[in-house]
Amino acid sequence: MDLGVICGLFGLVHRLRLPTVSSGSGSVGEQVLTTGGWHLPLLSALMFVIVGELWGVFRNGRPRQVDYDVLLVTAAWTIGAWGTLSAFKMLGLSDWTVAPYVMVIWFLLVLLSILLIHLSVRGAITWIEERSWEFRRCAVIGTTPLAGELAKSASRSDEFGMNIVGVFTQDSSQEPSVDAENSDQRDVAQVANNFQAMIKAIERREIDTVFIAEPMENNVRIREWIDRLADTTASVYLVPNLEAFDVLYSRWGAVGGHTVVSVFETPIFGIDGYLKRGMDILLSSIGLAVAAPLLFLIALAIRLTSEGPVFFRQRRYGLDGQEFLVWKFRTMSTMEDGRVVKQATKNDPRVTPVGRLLRRTSLDELPQLFNVLGGSMSLVGPRPYATAHNEHFRSLIRGYMLRHKVRPGITGLAQVLGSRLETDTTEKMAARIELDHRYIRDWSLWLDLKIMLKTIAVVLRQQAH
Numbered sequence: 001m002d003l004g005v006i007c008g009l010f011g012l013v014h015r016l017r018l019p020t021v022s023s024g025s026g027s028v029g030e031q032v033l034t035t036g037g038w039h040l041p042l043l044s045a046l047m048f049v050i051v052g053e054l055w056g057v058f059r060n061g062r063p064r065q066v067d068y069d070v071l072l073v074t075a076a077w078t079i080g081a082w083g084t085l086s087a088f089k090m091l092g093l094s095d096w097t098v099a100p101y102v103m104v105i106w107f108l109l110v111l112l113s114i115l116l117i118h119l120s121v122r123g124a125i126t127w128i129e130e131r132s133w134e135f136r137r138c139a140v141i142g143t144t145p146l147a148g149e150l151a152k153s154a155s156r157s158d159e160f161g162m163n164i165v166g167v168f169t170q171d172s173s174q175e176p177s178v179d180a181e182n183s184d185q186r187d188v189a190q191v192a193n194n195f196q197a198m199i200k201a202i203e204r205r206e207i208d209t210v211f212i213a214e215p216m217e218n219n220v221r222i223r224e225w226i227d228r229l230a231d232t233t234a235s236v237y238l239v240p241n242l243e244a245f246d247v248l249y250s251r252w253g254a255v256g257g258h259t260v261v262s263v264f265e266t267p268i269f270g271i272d273g274y275l276k277r278g279m280d281i282l283l284s285s286i287g288l289a290v291a292a293p294l295l296f297l298i299a300l301a302i303r304l305t306s307e308g309p310v311f312f313r314q315r316r317y318g319l320d321g322q323e324f325l326v327w328k329f330r331t332m333s334t335m336e337d338g339r340v341v342k343q344a345t346k347n348d349p350r351v352t353p354v355g356r357l358l359r360r361t362s363l364d365e366l367p368q369l370f371n372v373l374g375g376s377m378s379l380v381g382p383r384p385y386a387t388a389h390n391e392h393f394r395s396l397i398r399g400y401m402l403r404h405k406v407r408p409g410i411t412g413l414a415q416v417l418g419s420r421l422e423t424d425t426t427e428k429m430a431a432r433i434e435l436d437h438r439y440i441r442d443w444s445l446w447l448d449l450k451i452m453l454k455t456i457a458v459v460l461r462q463q464a465h
Contacts, residue, residue: 003045005113010041013106040088048080054271057118066119068446073118074111081107136235137206139198141168141225142213146241150213165207168198195225202232213239266405267443275445280379284372291366298329298354298363306333306352311367316384319407324376326384327367331355362459368410380448381409382436393433396426403436406443411455413439413447 052058057072085103140151151164201207210229214222222238229236240261252261268276288295299310312330315323332350351359358364371377377384382403385393394400414435439447 001117002048002114005117006045006048006110007041009109009113010106013102013109040084044081044084046080047084048077051076051079065446066122068444069118069122070115071446073115077107077111077114081110136162136209137165138162138209138211139166139168139201139207140164140211140213141195141198142239143218144213144215144241146215146239147213150211150239154211162209166198166201168195195228199228199232202229202234207234209235209237211237211239213241215241264402264405266440268406272445276378276448277375279445279448280372283379284369287366288369288373291369294363295366298358298366301354302330302352305354306330308333315387316408317387317390317404318376318384319404321401321404323387324371326377327370329355329358329364329367331358331364365410372410376407378407378409380411380451381407382412382439383415384408393426393429397430397433399437400433403433403440406440411451412436413451416451416454416458 049058052073055072055076057069057076081103138154140147140154142150147167151167154162154164198207198210202210212222212225214225216222226236226238252259302310308330310330312328312332313325314328316326318324331352332355333352355364368377372379390400412435414432417435
């Protein structure tokens, strides 16, 4: 459908006989679409499909927010269209030059059309799944709260087409209350039942899928259940209790034919990592160019009002725990970077008058755009702390070092959710670390953009107060 829309609208725009500029003579006349002219829409469509496949535009497995889908489709089509057009221009592969506004019309028409198609298909699939008569009739078996939690979560998930008809345990002989005629009702029917009663329900075709939600240490019991279920026609899924390990980012993989699941991993790798890095380079370059006069004025104010260097550099932990020097405007009369670093506090006497203004408006962080451009930091990520603070808290807070699975950022989720002030207690630091872990688990480019926008709002609100 996308291929047909891209090529069809390209032909439609040319049939309107809009003026074009001949690359040979420079004269203005009506555009002429030759056979070679179709190379542009075809290659643009191919590029769009390749980029879209890499970014998961055409996959429906994991549900995404509508705004994130719109962002993905828009970015993929922008790269496909303008990337191909730029290549044509640079390589001189075409003997005609289309007027810029003609290409803009084609680009916008295609973008609106494919967005309409993708969102319509998404809505249609959701509508069909919600009203489908082909819901799987599922049972969850387990002896821990994980079984009930899984049943509740699955019953609220429309995209899997599941109807949870029972939660079974081994401790009761009560018959299951499975209502096959009302299988389209999505409420979880929690029934206490034994394993043998569930087998009978499977034989009566009241259950066709079984989820085993049992702690992995009960491997003998799991093996017995699997052996018995192997004598039925039910589909069986094993649900590992990963919540017991404070999973940072979970995904399945294969190593040498063996199935593995990650416990501590970063979602920012592969194409996603390149996209985030590209956004960092682009926005930090723009930021430095726009803020250059302000940087000069701040540096001049620091030099004229207090003794010492303009910039403050301090050793901090970055990606994978590697040390780097973070750049900031100097806001204090001291330059601590040793084994003991005292955190700044409210009304700290070490803060200079200019430094107080810079800290309140977060302008002291601007030089970190150089860190972002150099690759030691990102625009968005967990805030880096002094090496001395890292060594102190890593022994007090479980999973502290996991925040270094991604590049540290100028701003982060903790900063925009109210955890921006001093962390003078272990409890306050632990709360901030939990937000850092949450950022890593939920990371997306759209989340980064929202955090940057919210950071501006937070800074403006602080200035107002």
